[in-house]
Amino acid sequence: MPTLTSRRALLFGIPALVLAGGIVTAGAMMRSVPDNVDLALDKPTAGGLYKTAITPEATPITVGSMHxxxxxxxxADGAPVKAAKIGINGxxxxxxxxxxxxxxxxxxxxDGRYLIEGMKFNMRGWWTLDLAIDGPKGPDTVSFNLVL
Structure with missing residues (x-):
């Protein structure tokens, strides 16, 4: 039969272990961003067909809200791309x-500008925003890195 002291140890010890495990897990999840990550918000697409730029409508970029x-x-020569289809992932x-x-x-x-709505980041850290572009020059992709 457990004693009062062992019951207290279980009641307080188990939550303390769970909390400590959560802190260690959170620390592991918040790994540092590799030094070579390109954080540019304007760049050419992977195939070089287009130039792209992304701009948040509001700054700072907050966690947990819609953007x-x-x-x-x-x-590639700087003319606005009209009537493109853009898929978003990340x-x-x-x-x-x-x-x-x-x-x-x-x-x-x-003028080659498109509004993206429904973007949300649910935690701090390194995010990618991947665009699949289908425009008059053909399909191409670009990937942006964001650190919140």
Whole structure:
């Protein structure tokens, strides 16, 4: 039969162990971002067909709230890309999960600018934002890195 002291040890010891384990796990999840990660918010696409830039509608970028972003899309020689289709994906490379929402282009703003709505980041850390572009020069992709 357990004594009062051993019951107290269980009642307080187990939660303390769970808390300590959670702290260690959180520390492991907050790994540092590799030094070679490109944090540029404007860059050419992987195949070089387009120039792209992303801009958040509001700064600072906060965790847990919905965001809107503008994507600016130009041809390699700098002309605005009209009537492009843009798919959005992304996630946290160090955690192995995607975005918690399904952001989409909701409006063509003209001059090669497109509004993305429905973006949300549910924790701090290193995120990627991947765009699949289908435009007049053909399909191409670009990936942006964000650190919150």
């Amino acid at each position: 809107a972003w503008t994507v600016t899309l130009q041809t 996630g946290m490379p160090q955690h192995g999960h995607g975005l918690p929402t399904s952001p989409q282009v909701t409006k063509d703003l003209g």
